[in-house]
Amino acid sequence: MIDPFMALAGRLQTGIVLPLLYRLDLMQWEDIAFGWSLFAVYGLFQVLVTWSISMPLEALYPVERWPGRRVVFTDMLYTLIARVGLLPLVTFVLFYQVQVQVDGFLVDHGWIPPMLERLIPPLFGHPVLTFVAYAVILDFADYWRHRISHIIPAWYSLHALHHAQRQMTFWSDDRNHLLDDFISALWFGLIALLIGISPFQFPLLVLLLRFIESLSHANTRVSFGWLGERLIVSPRFHRAHHALPAAGRESCNYGAVFPWWDMLFGTADFSPVFGPTGDAEAPEALATGGYFAQQAAGIKSLVASFRRARKEPAGSSSAGIRG
Amino acid sequence: MACHASSFPQLGRCCYNAMERRERMTQHRDFPMTRRRALLAGGLAATVAWSGARPAIAAAPAPESSPGGGIAIVMNSVSASVSIIDMATRKLLREVPLLREPHHWALSPDATELWVGDASGNALFALSPTTGSLLGHRLLSDPYQLWVSPDGQKLVVNALRLNHIDVYDAATLSLIRRFHESSMPSHLAYAPDSSMVYSTLQGNEHVVAIDLVKNRVVWRARVGPAPAGIVWHRDRLLVALMNAEDVVMLDPVDGSVIRRIHTGRGAHIIMISPDRRLLYVGNRLAGTIDALDAETLRPLLRYTLTGGPDCIAFAPDGKLWITRRFADSLAVMDPGTGELALVSTGRSPHGLFLSPMLTLLAENGRAALGTASL
Numbered sequence: 001m002i003d004p005f006m007a008l009a010g011r012l013q014t015g016i017v018l019p020l021l022y023r024l025d026l027m028q029w030e031d032i033a034f035g036w037s038l039f040a041v042y043g044l045f046q047v048l049v050t051w052s053i054s055m056p057l058e059a060l061y062p063v064e065r066w067p068g069r070r071v072v073f074t075d076m077l078y079t080l081i082a083r084v085g086l087l088p089l090v091t092f093v094l095f096y097q098v099q100v101q102v103d104g105f106l107v108d109h110g111w112i113p114p115m116l117e118r119l120i121p122p123l124f125g126h127p128v129l130t131f132v133a134y135a136v137i138l139d140f141a142d143y144w145r146h147r148i149s150h151i152i153p154a155w156y157s158l159h160a161l162h163h164a165q166r167q168m169t170f171w172s173d174d175r176n177h178l179l180d181d182f183i184s185a186l187w188f189g190l191i192a193l194l195i196g197i198s199p200f201q202f203p204l205l206v207l208l209l210r211f212i213e214s215l216s217h218a219n220t221r222v223s224f225g226w227l228g229e230r231l232i233v234s235p236r237f238h239r240a241h242h243a244l245p246a247a248g249r250e251s252c253n254y255g256a257v258f259p260w261w262d263m264l265f266g267t268a269d270f271s272p273v274f275g276p277t278g279d280a281e282a283p284e285a286l287a288t289g290g291y292f293a294q295q296a297a298g299i300k301s302l303v304a305s306f307r308r309a310r311k312e313p314a315g316s317s318s319a320g321i322r323g
Numbered sequence: 324m325a326c327h328a329s330s331f332p333q334l335g336r337c338c339y340n341a342m343e344r345r346e347r348m349t350q351h352r353d354f355p356m357t358r359r360r361a362l363l364a365g366g367l368a369a370t371v372a373w374s375g376a377r378p379a380i381a382a383a384p385a386p387e388s389s390p391g392g393g394i395a396i397v398m399n400s401v402s403a404s405v406s407i408i409d410m411a412t413r414k415l416l417r418e419v420p421l422l423r424e425p426h427h428w429a430l431s432p433d434a435t436e437l438w439v440g441d442a443s444g445n446a447l448f449a450l451s452p453t454t455g456s457l458l459g460h461r462l463l464s465d466p467y468q469l470w471v472s473p474d475g476q477k478l479v480v481n482a483l484r485l486n487h488i489d490v491y492d493a494a495t496l497s498l499i500r501r502f503h504e505s506s507m508p509s510h511l512a513y514a515p516d517s518s519m520v521y522s523t524l525q526g527n528e529h530v531v532a533i534d535l536v537k538n539r540v541v542w543r544a545r546v547g548p549a550p551a552g553i554v555w556h557r558d559r560l561l562v563a564l565m566n567a568e569d570v571v572m573l574d575p576v577d578g579s580v581i582r583r584i585h586t587g588r589g590a591h592i593i594m595i596s597p598d599r600r601l602l603y604v605g606n607r608l609a610g611t612i613d614a615l616d617a618e619t620l621r622p623l624l625r626y627t628l629t630g631g632p633d634c635i636a637f638a639p640d641g642k643l644w645i646t647r648r649f650a651d652s653l654a655v656m657d658p659g660t661g662e663l664a665l666v667s668t669g670r671s672p673h674g675l676f677l678s679p680m681l682t683l684l685a686e687n688g689r690a691a692l693g694t695a696s697l
Contacts, residue, residue, distance in 0.1 A: 003651055003670065006401075006649075006650075006651045006670055006671075007650070007651070009649070010630060010631070010649035010650050010651070013631065013649045014608075014610070014629065014630065014631055014649055018589065018607070018608050018631075019608065022566060022588060022589060022608055025548055025549075025566050026566075027548065027549040027565040027566035027589060027608075028506075028507055028525040028526045028549045028565070028566070030565065030589075030607065034401075034648070034649060034671065035401075037649075038401065100484060100485060100486065103484075103485055104485045104486060104487070104503075107445075107464045107465070107485060108501070112445045112462050112464060113445070115422065115423075115444070115445075117422065125420055125457075126420075127403065127404075127420045196423075197423075197443075
């Protein structure tokens with residue numbers, strides 16, 4: 001049976017990527033570049049699936065109606081950059097050599113990075129189960145990454161870009177500052193050293209998880225019912241995290257795919273409310289600026305955050321909890 | 324810390340002790356694999372077990388014997404599995420999950436185990452070469468390309484991602500020496516007397532020659548852009564250049580380029596036919612396979628094969644089995660007519676082993692396998 005995604009990725013690889021690498025004298029990367037081709041094809045498919053499901057939901061059951069959607073277009077750009085491959089490509093170039101050096105050093109000193117299947121041997125030979133286990137662990141790690149990004153003022157000054165959007169749609173999922181993405185990559189790089197990395201052999205499952213994350217940002221009055229809300233993060237659940245009162249340090253519903261961590265650590269909010277979103281204290285450029293204006297505003301906020309931290313005496317409580 | 328007595332011999336250098344200790348500990352704890360003595364029966368058909376307190380891996384159910392026409396074992400690097408294919412019917416019998424990224428294989432010295440390297444899984448899997456059933460696995464750093472020396476004494480493993488070349492004792496799989504070679508050690512070939520191994524360094528245009536007796540690098544020579552496939556051929560080395568349209572002939576004494584043979588864009592792999600009369604060169608970007616006269620190296624025929632042609636194996640009926648790296652399939656090609664039949668595999672098929680190769684091996688030695696070894 002022909003896998004249409006692989007067929008498309010193969011054509012992308014042989015028709016565009018390989019000739020380009022050949023022209024640039026970079027054919028040594030041809031094998032590794034196939035991973036990027038796959039990522040781009042599945043990313044494009046992710047966007048199409050998310051769009052085809054979320055768009056009707058937003059049209060039929062919107063939480064808010066807006067006179068214009070200009071700011072949403074910027075979020076579309078974020079999505080395309082993140083999902084169709086530019087950001088992963090840059091991240092790969094930045095991280096590959098670092099990863100090679102770190103892994104090489106560790107291997108030379110007796111540390112072959114463990115894998116979940118080695119830590120939990122019964123998982124061997126059960127790749128789907130392994131994938132699910134990875135999904136749960138990585139979601140748990142992401143819960144804490146996300147929660148800490150709200151607690152540390154400097155980090156939140158970057159993450160505020162994600163929260164500043166007042167017209168939150170399914171496109172908003174990838175709306176992040178590049179430095180915030182960079183920190184996330186470091187975070188998951190560390191996790192990869194501890195338990196290996198999530199296998200790429202289940203692109204449809206990855207697609208499903210990413211779909212849940214995108215859908216949770218949709219501007220739609222959808223919840224999954226009492227039980228469903230406690231199993232999978234819904235648009236209502238995640239909207240509470242993006243609600244105006246939840247911006248900043250004291251937020252709730254940090255989970256991306258599973259709400260279990262919020263339930264476990266006391267940060268879950270299941271109240272049936274669909275409030276307005278945004279961050280009232282974030283610079284306006286973060287909400288309504290274009291892509292580059294938002295990135296620049298994020299850096300400015302970060303610098304300001306460091307300055308504030310320097311002025312405040314150690315141990316003093318900060319009235320302004322923002323970065 | 325002194326090495327204690329075990330089934331693994333003492334390592335050559337202290338700095339590797341920690342890794343080996345860790346590997347041993349992990350292996351003993353989770354994946355014990357005491358090898359039962361191999362029984363040779365009917366040429367090279369043999370039984371071997373990596374046994375232990377509990378099965379090393381929950382292997383997919385496997386038939387007791389292989390189909391009459393033999394099986395093809397295909398390493399799928401993206402779906403992290405091997406496909407077991409009935410060569411007679413060309414149907415997929417089953418897919419066996421491994422860890423992350425299987426690429427290439429080597430036959431154990433007694434040819435009773437097919438060792439499959441799972442590169443980013445940092446694991447070496449042992450499969451039955453006749454049935455494809457999983458026998459066990461052990462930790463091994465980034466085994467991308469691997470091959471046992473013609474005398475069966477050494478296993479050399481190229482770690483493409485981590486930039487090192489490891490020399491193991493093939494009988495015990497204990498590490499003898501690690502050579503840090505940047506960048507991207509890719510394919511390898513041995514001298515017929517097993518005294519030397521030659522590895523292409525895909526990332527820096529070089530080939531490195533390692534003396535396996537003295538365990539030292541003898542030379543490094545710049546040979547051309549993105550060198551990949553390499554074979555020993557009639558007292559010379561032939562190297563395929565992926566960022567060019569050529570195969571270059573090297574003097575194995577010092578690595579100097581003696582001659583260039585024009586093939587096609589993205590020359591990637593070179594295989595010698597079992598009768599040693601032809602060389603086949605796969606050109607990744609051009610989507611072609613060139614057949615060269617082994618004596619003169621003159622191109623004789625060109626076959627078109629899209630989808631990123633990669634590893635080639637020779638079936639007893641004279642057909643070539645070729646993995647199509649970017650097309651989820653392998654092609655069975657009749658070199659007489661150029662006729663192709665496609666067989667579905669897992670995602671991104673790379674290394675390819677045909678069980679009838681065991682017969683070739685028994686009759687003609689490792690040279691008959693047509694790969695990097697002689």
